[in-house]
Amino acid sequence: MAWTRKDLLTMRELEPAEIVTLVDTADSLQEIATRDIKKVPALRGKTVVNLFYEASTRTRTSFEIAGKWLSADVINFSASGSSAAKGESFLDTAKNIEAMSPDVVVVRHSSAGAAELLARELKCSIVNAGDGAHEHPTQALLDLLTIREKKGHFEGLSVAIVGDIAHSRVARSNIHGMRKLGMTVTVAGPPTLIPPFIHELGVKVSYRLEEAIRDVDVIMMLRVQHERMSGGLIPSVREYSRYWGLTLDKLRAHARPDVLIMHPGPVNRGVELSPEVADGPYSVILDQVTKGVAVRMGVLFLLAGSKGAEA
Amino acid sequence: MTVRDFALGLGARGGTLVIRNGRVVDPANGVDAVQDVLIVDGVVKQAGPKLAAPEGATVIDATGKVVCPGFIDVHVHLREPGLEYKETVATGTRAAAAGGFTAVCAMANTTPVNDNRAVTDYILAKAQIEGVVRVFPIGAVTRGLEGEALSEMAELAEAGCVGYSDDGKPVMNSALYRRAMEYSLPFGAPVISHAECAQLSKGGAMNEGIVSTELGIPGTPAAAEDIMVARDIILAETTAAHVHIAHLSTSGSVRLVRDAKARGVHVTAEVTPHHLVLTEDAVRTYDPNAKMNPPLRSKHDTEAVLEGLADGTIDCVATDHAPHAMSEKEGEFDQAAFGIVGLETAVPLLLDRLVRPGTLPLGTMVARLTTDPARLFNLPGGSLAPGRPGDITILDLERELRIEPTRFHSKSRNTPFAGWTVTGAPWMTIVNGHVIATAAD
Numbered sequence: 001m002a003w004t005r006k007d008l009l010t011m012r013e014l015e016p017a018e019i020v021t022l023v024d025t026a027d028s029l030q031e032i033a034t035r036d037i038k039k040v041p042a043l044r045g046k047t048v049v050n051l052f053y054e055a056s057t058r059t060r061t062s063f064e065i066a067g068k069w070l071s072a073d074v075i076n077f078s079a080s081g082s083s084a085a086k087g088e089s090f091l092d093t094a095k096n097i098e099a100m101s102p103d104v105v106v107v108r109h110s111s112a113g114a115a116e117l118l119a120r121e122l123k124c125s126i127v128n129a130g131d132g133a134h135e136h137p138t139q140a141l142l143d144l145l146t147i148r149e150k151k152g153h154f155e156g157l158s159v160a161i162v163g164d165i166a167h168s169r170v171a172r173s174n175i176h177g178m179r180k181l182g183m184t185v186t187v188a189g190p191p192t193l194i195p196p197f198i199h200e201l202g203v204k205v206s207y208r209l210e211e212a213i214r215d216v217d218v219i220m221m222l223r224v225q226h227e228r229m230s231g232g233l234i235p236s237v238r239e240y241s242r243y244w245g246l247t248l249d250k251l252r253a254h255a256r257p258d259v260l261i262m263h264p265g266p267v268n269r270g271v272e273l274s275p276e277v278a279d280g281p282y283s284v285i286l287d288q289v290t291k292g293v294a295v296r297m298g299v300l301f302l303l304a305g306s307k308g309a310e311a
Numbered sequence: 312m313t314v315r316d317f318a319l320g321l322g323a324r325g326g327t328l329v330i331r332n333g334r335v336v337d338p339a340n341g342v343d344a345v346q347d348v349l350i351v352d353g354v355v356k357q358a359g360p361k362l363a364a365p366e367g368a369t370v371i372d373a374t375g376k377v378v379c380p381g382f383i384d385v386h387v388h389l390r391e392p393g394l395e396y397k398e399t400v401a402t403g404t405r406a407a408a409a410g411g412f413t414a415v416c417a418m419a420n421t422t423p424v425n426d427n428r429a430v431t432d433y434i435l436a437k438a439q440i441e442g443v444v445r446v447f448p449i450g451a452v453t454r455g456l457e458g459e460a461l462s463e464m465a466e467l468a469e470a471g472c473v474g475y476s477d478d479g480k481p482v483m484n485s486a487l488y489r490r491a492m493e494y495s496l497p498f499g500a501p502v503i504s505h506a507e508c509a510q511l512s513k514g515g516a517m518n519e520g521i522v523s524t525e526l527g528i529p530g531t532p533a534a535a536e537d538i539m540v541a542r543d544i545i546l547a548e549t550t551a552a553h554v555h556i557a558h559l560s561t562s563g564s565v566r567l568v569r570d571a572k573a574r575g576v577h578v579t580a581e582v583t584p585h586h587l588v589l590t591e592d593a594v595r596t597y598d599p600n601a602k603m604n605p606p607l608r609s610k611h612d613t614e615a616v617l618e619g620l621a622d623g624t625i626d627c628v629a630t631d632h633a634p635h636a637m638s639e640k641e642g643e644f645d646q647a648a649f650g651i652v653g654l655e656t657a658v659p660l661l662l663d664r665l666v667r668p669g670t671l672p673l674g675t676m677v678a679r680l681t682t683d684p685a686r687l688f689n690l691p692g693g694s695l696a697p698g699r700p701g702d703i704t705i706l707d708l709e710r711e712l713r714i715e716p717t718r719f720h721s722k723s724r725n726t727p728f729a730g731w732t733v734t735g736a737p738w739m740t741i742v743n744g745h746v747i748a749t750a751a752d
Binding site: 012090091109112113114116117132134169172196 | 641
């Protein structure tokens with residue numbers, strides 16, 4: 001399917017065929033990582049600005065490498081040590097950056113809707129690299145590429161997403177993407193971390209880890225943030241880890257032998273994942289990171305490079 | 312609407328005029344008939360068929376129009392003193408006039424707070440000099456809106472405050488709120504409840520529900536309102552004071568107020584136009600103008616408040632006119648200010664979205680904007696009985712209007728209704744027998 005959108009903002013708004021186009025494009029670009037000279041001219045003369053208002057290692061680096069391998073000029077902007085720290089509004093900063101004619105702005109912001117705001121106000125392409133607890137579409141796409149590579153298909157697969165669903169943009173993007181591609185999704189966690197009416201998105205809800213991970217093809221563990229305790233949502237890390245941490249014992253007792261363990265990172269080792277699971281044979285966590293570069297190449301290519309350029 | 316230069320105070324003698332041939336809708340007196348209204352020296356002299364007009368009286372031909380007592384908005388933020396970059400008494404009362412309102416109650420969350428007589432005097436002086444509609448100040452319940460000590464409520468009443476509210480903030484201390492209700496008893500002025508449990512609503516920027524879950528915006532549950540409405544009903548029952556629930560927005564609150572009224576508790580309530588015509592779905596675009604407190608609720612809640620307004624559980628419509636500068640209402644949704652302007656959109660929205668489809672009878676709408684708020688706050692208007700103030704709102708039910716914020720008289724433009732096309736709007740606003748706003752010129 002031909003790509004026609006100016007922006008990539010959410011998984012919610014995408015058609016299933018568009019998701020497959022994104023995954024296929026990323027898949028075809030994976031090979032660049034194996035080359036000795038990791039550079040193709042697809043985005044030569046194009047400018048990509050990484051506009052990051054939240055700390056990020058993996059996502060920002062991933063977009064930067066993706067842009068550079070495609071020969072784009074990549075500029076990193078982070079809120080600290082910039083005009084934002086001097087009190088300039090987000091919108092003003094973005095408009096100033098637009099005045100320098102970038103082709104793509106990749107935005108990460110703690111406010112839900114930040115990417116939609118820029119898409120409405122700016123003429124260049126916007127990629128949502130995570131907006132508050134709303135969406136993180138490139139994370140969902142790299143998860144989908146990883147799953148397809150390991151399982152060969154999407155239709156009929158079942159996934160358990162475990163942890164802080166309420167505050168997770170990764171969960172929301174994956175729920176939309178997976179549902180559109182015919183997968184079954186269960187969200188699981190203590191009820192205080194499950195947002196209200198989530199079942200209306202077509203997912204099952206479970207309050208027990210052992211039940212949620214039974215017979216699923218994929219277990220996606222989410223990071224639990226320490227501030228959730230100060231907010232009174234969970235009593236302690238100790239208790240969370242005891243009831244919601246995935247250990248080898250629980251995995252062997254309740255999950256299928258061919259299950260995939262995923263995590264968007266960064267992992268709290270010993271909290272949501274025991275080290276043996278994070279580093280064990282079920283884990284595809286580092287594959288996810290590798291696919292991340294391919295997915296971001298695919299996204300940048302479709303948004304900025306498809307007019308006449310060939311990878 | 313064009314607002315004429317006219318100051319209510321400064322020796323403006325009441326005008327003498329006759330309004331001919333309009334459909335007079337005056338729920339206070341059970342009137343809905345084609346009549347004339349005669350105003351002499353700023354006071355209603357008589358309403359009835361084919362009245363004789365005194366020599367030199369201004370004659371207004373209201374054929375085909377609807378003539379009502381002047382509309383009253385009991386919940387307005389005029390922002391003066393201190394926040395004049397958002398609104399002033401001059402601009403806010405002009406917005407009121409343009410929107411068909413002849414009287415507004417001004418909330419206390421100014422800078423400094425209206426928690427003492429000096430501030431009340433200042434607001435009333437400004438209204439006298441620069442205002443074009445009547446201004447009735449609301450005094451703070453607690454000093455500085457801090458929820459810790461009572462304001463000087465007796466002197467506030469003496470200075471002219473018609474109610475007490477920490478609007479914008481709940482008074483979380485139940486003991487203090489109980490004392491405020493008790494202390495208010497001699498003054499006949501209601502204590503107004505901004506019903507929001509601050510712990511339950513902490514961090515919330517929209518209604519908690521499927522939409523907040525999808526959008527990833529922290530939600531405020533309906534329970535945050537319901538719990539405080541329940542508490543304040545119980546305190547009103549304990550103290551026999553009059554508690555008025557501001558901007559009621561949930562089905563649970565409607566049920567609580569309905570039950571309490573049936574038991575004879577002195578509780579009254581208002582609803583905003585936006586809680587009647589919009590739902591939480593308006594937030595889907597992350598438009599900061601869809602952000603208000605209480606938040607836009609679910610369709611179920613919207614239906615419940617409409618039913619409550621129709622059956623009298625909810626006593627009046629009030630705009631919660633909350634002007635904010637552009638810079639406070641653009642950008643990130645979660646960081647934007649709460650609230651929207653309402654004075655210049657309320658009447659057209661009610662006429663177009665509720666009265667025109669037959670959901671709310673015209674007479675009920677007029678009652679909820681005239682006699683009902685006047686009764687709640689002991690205000691002089693709200694009726695065309697002889698001796699009442701010569702304040703009149705004339706409606707044109709066929710007037711088509713496109714809502715254009717750039718044409719607002721308010722200093723602020725923060726509305727989610729920009730670009731809406733509506734049928735039915737104010738046609739003329741008259742205060743004290745003077746025409747202060749017209750659609751014609």
